[in-house]
Amino acid sequence: MIQKIKRIANLISNMGLRYLFFRIFYTIKTKLGWQKKAFPTNPKAKKYSSLEDWKNNLPPFFFYGKSIPNLPKQPNEELKETYKEIQKGVFTFFNKTKIKLGKDYNWLVNPATGYRYNIQKHWSEVADLSKEAGDIKYVWEKARFSFLYDVIRYDYHFEDDQSEFVFGEIEDFIEKNPINQGPNYKCSQEISLRVLNWTFALYYYKDSTNLTEALFQKIMHSIYWQIHHVYHNIHFSRITVRNNHAITETLMLYLSAKLFPFMPNVASWSTKGKKWFEQEIAYQIYEDGTFLQFSMNYHRVVIQLLTWGIQLAKCNDEKFSQVVYDRAQKSLDFLDACSDPITGKLPNYGSNDGALFFKLTNDDYRIYRSQLDDLRAVLNNYVYYDSNSVFWYGINPEKQSRLVIPEINQFEKSGYYISQDGNTKTFIRCGAYKDRPFQSDNLHVDIWANGINYLRDSGSYKYNTSTDELNYFNGTEGHNTVSIAKANQMLKGGRFIWFYWVKKAKATLQKENDTFVFEGTIEAFKQLGKNIQHTRKVSKPVGQNSWEVTDTIHNKGNKTIYQYWHLHPDYADAINITTTDEDGNEIQPVIEEKWFSGYYGVKEKAIRLTFASEKNVFNTTIRIKQ
Numbered sequence: 001m002i003q004k005i006k007r008i009a010n011l012i013s014n015m016g017l018r019y020l021f022f023r024i025f026y027t028i029k030t031k032l033g034w035q036k037k038a039f040p041t042n043p044k045a046k047k048y049s050s051l052e053d054w055k056n057n058l059p060p061f062f063f064y065g066k067s068i069p070n071l072p073k074q075p076n077e078e079l080k081e082t083y084k085e086i087q088k089g090v091f092t093f094f095n096k097t098k099i100k101l102g103k104d105y106n107w108l109v110n111p112a113t114g115y116r117y118n119i120q121k122h123w124s125e126v127a128d129l130s131k132e133a134g135d136i137k138y139v140w141e142k143a144r145f146s147f148l149y150d151v152i153r154y155d156y157h158f159e160d161d162q163s164e165f166v167f168g169e170i171e172d173f174i175e176k177n178p179i180n181q182g183p184n185y186k187c188s189q190e191i192s193l194r195v196l197n198w199t200f201a202l203y204y205y206k207d208s209t210n211l212t213e214a215l216f217q218k219i220m221h222s223i224y225w226q227i228h229h230v231y232h233n234i235h236f237s238r239i240t241v242r243n244n245h246a247i248t249e250t251l252m253l254y255l256s257a258k259l260f261p262f263m264p265n266v267a268s269w270s271t272k273g274k275k276w277f278e279q280e281i282a283y284q285i286y287e288d289g290t291f292l293q294f295s296m297n298y299h300r301v302v303i304q305l306l307t308w309g310i311q312l313a314k315c316n317d318e319k320f321s322q323v324v325y326d327r328a329q330k331s332l333d334f335l336d337a338c339s340d341p342i343t344g345k346l347p348n349y350g351s352n353d354g355a356l357f358f359k360l361t362n363d364d365y366r367i368y369r370s371q372l373d374d375l376r377a378v379l380n381n382y383v384y385y386d387s388n389s390v391f392w393y394g395i396n397p398e399k400q401s402r403l404v405i406p407e408i409n410q411f412e413k414s415g416y417y418i419s420q421d422g423n424t425k426t427f428i429r430c431g432a433y434k435d436r437p438f439q440s441d442n443l444h445v446d447i448w449a450n451g452i453n454y455l456r457d458s459g460s461y462k463y464n465t466s467t468d469e470l471n472y473f474n475g476t477e478g479h480n481t482v483s484i485a486k487a488n489q490m491l492k493g494g495r496f497i498w499f500y501w502v503k504k505a506k507a508t509l510q511k512e513n514d515t516f517v518f519e520g521t522i523e524a525f526k527q528l529g530k531n532i533q534h535t536r537k538v539s540k541p542v543g544q545n546s547w548e549v550t551d552t553i554h555n556k557g558n559k560t561i562y563q564y565w566h567l568h569p570d571y572a573d574a575i576n577i578t579t580t581d582e583d584g585n586e587i588q589p590v591i592e593e594k595w596f597s598g599y600y601g602v603k604e605k606a607i608r609l610t611f612a613s614e615k616n617v618f619n620t621t622i623r624i625k626q
Contacts, residue, residue, distance in 0.1 A: 014436070019240060022235070022239045042178065043179060049262040053262075055207075059259055059261055059316075061259070064206065065207050068392060071156070071392065073159070075157045076157070079154055082150050082362075083150060086147060089102040091142055093354070094602075096365060099111050099112075107182075112601075115134055119177070123185035135462055135463065143184045143190065144193050145201075148166060163210040167201075167208070167210050167215060187245075189249055196255075198219065202219070227266070234249055234250065243284065243293050244284075247301075251308065253269045254273035255270070255273075255309070258313075277324075278324055281328075287330070287413060288330060288412065289334035290413050290416060294349075294431075295352065296348070297355060299334075301355050302331065304356075307371075307393065311395070314378075315394070328375060328379055329379055336405065337418050339369075340453075341402075341420075346366075347427050347448075351460050352460045352599075354601070360392050361388070369387060374390050381395070384401075384402060405425075406420065410509050415429055415431020415432065417508075421516065421540065421543065426518075426538065427446035428446075430520030440488040440492070441476065442522045443522060443536045443551075449545050452568065453568055454568055455566060455567065456566055457479060457480075457566070458472070459598055459599075460474060461600070470492075471488070473595070474492070476564075479564065480565055482536075482564070484556050484560075486562055489522070489524035503523070504522065507520030507521070516540045516542065517538070517539050532555045534553055535552045547620075562611070564608060565610075565622075566608050572607050573625075575625070577623075579611045584619075589610060592608045593605055
């Protein structure tokens with residue numbers, strides 16, 4: 001009981017009383033059925049604008065119809081094959097896994113479990129975490145409508161009109177997902193993305209004969225009440241979630257009056273949305289450009305949202321407060337520094353749910369180049385690469401020479417330390433938390449050389465899976481760092497909760513006598529004892545693919561320490577790792593078959609070396625064979 005009280009007190013200390021009281025009040029409102037009054041079902045349809053009026057007074061957008069300036073027609077087999085699969089009812093989930101849904105897909109069925117949600121239930125009665133239902137993200141994925149980008153790109157490049165199919169999918173969703181009923185109204189971020197993606201399709205197919213007056217009215221009615229839902233539930237995201245959800249939703253509110261000025265209430269919603277969006281960007285993106293979710297995947301989500309927001313504000317002759325532009329540029333600087341110059345990929349670091357909201361190229365999901373260049377073009381009117389995705393945003397930027405990544409990159413607000421030695425990148429995380437952590441992975445090291453991620457992060461797999469898998473992928477043992485007694489650096493709670501956050505961390509990265517030297521210390525493992533510290537020193541000579549790593553654990557008592565190294569199995573023979581204890585005695589590793597997840601929901605076999613010692617120090621040498 002005492003431990004439980006301590007954890008509750010720790011949670012309140014970490015999250016704050018505002019969070020606690022809002023959660024309690026929100027739960028009470030839901031239990032009493034108040035949400036059903038605030039979010040009505042079957043609202044009466046009203047006509048906001050005729051189709052003809054909308055066409056004659058189109059609000060500013062990236063493009064108008066099927067003429068995309070400066071975008072060359074480039075039909076290719078990969079895009080054609082993707083389109084053919086969609087037509088057969090095969091959809092790509094989380095930008096990787098192909099699942100056959102069939103042509104008569106039921107929007108309420110989880111294809112991973114077969115569970116069917118009850119459409120008669122108000123969204124507030126739908127559980128988003130259920131062992132029986134499985135991961136609700138599998139239901140949301142198609143209903144997000146990001147697949148429209150593959151269809152529209154196919155339409156453009158192959159000049160094969162797909163308006164009947166696209167509008168058929170939208171109308172089918174509207175008819176089978178009544179407003180505020182069922183699982184597809186559970187998440188306001190999913191709703192916001194659906195509206196943005198429908199809008200993209202409406203502008204592209206504005207002149208289609210398949211866009212009838214009746215269908216236009218049906219779509220506008222649905223869009224209005226979806227935006228209504230986002231506005232009236234916005235404080236849940238801004239107070240209890242406070243991550244990319246809040247950025248997406250506040251942006252949708254800002255854009256509501258820009259995209260649909262003829263709808264009631266949107267002027268007020270847009271004004272508030274703009275203010276809230278600016279506040280979220282200022283809070284969530286730190287001064288050095290790092291992001292409070294400590295995730296490369298989610299930071300790219302924000303990059304895409306910034307691209308939409310800044311460009312559409314420009315189209316409407318409006319500007320955000322300066323902090324939005326500053327943090328957008330700083331975000332680019334950070335993600336550029338994290339990128340591998342050979343592949344364009346970034347470390348598989350942090351929570352990764354497979355999100356790529358607006359897919360405008362055939363690039364693999366793990367390649368970030370086009371999304372970074374899109375925002376770069378919006379901010380600075382130049383790009384580094386030839387993705388052509390920028391033309392969809394109505395930009396014709398200049399082409400610059402290749403990106404040059406500085407040798408030393410330190411981002412102290414979140415604790416990222418990155419050295420770039422030619423085509424070799426050493427990525428290290430050492431940071432304290434002022435905002436909610438998502439993984440227990442401090443002092444993790446990622447090593448890339450010549451486009452190969454030799455030592456890598458295991459990923460996050462799924463958010464709704466077994467306790468063992470959650471602990472492995474999100475915990476310390478899924479990362480290239482050290483554990484005490486196989487415990488996590490922080491104590492895992494339910495869902496996305498961690499107790500005993502790492503509050504003290506310090507580090508430096510510098511170049512000394514042609515050697516990159518990192519040294520960092522965290523205070524962690526508070527559930528095991530007081531003042532336990534882990535210090536990691538990493539040295540790498542310039543021009544050599546070798547690293548000396550010293551891990552020192554202070555105040556661990558008589559507990560065993562474990563050092564984990566996760567190897568890419570295809571290149572395991574090309575990397576050599578040896579470790580000794582503080583007395584110089586060599587430690588033989590346990591070679592284990594573990595797991596790696598580079599894409600959400602995908603689990604591949606991998607190799608982990610585990611070194612164990614009763615002493616306090618690991619002295620490790622890592623060498624990559626040339």
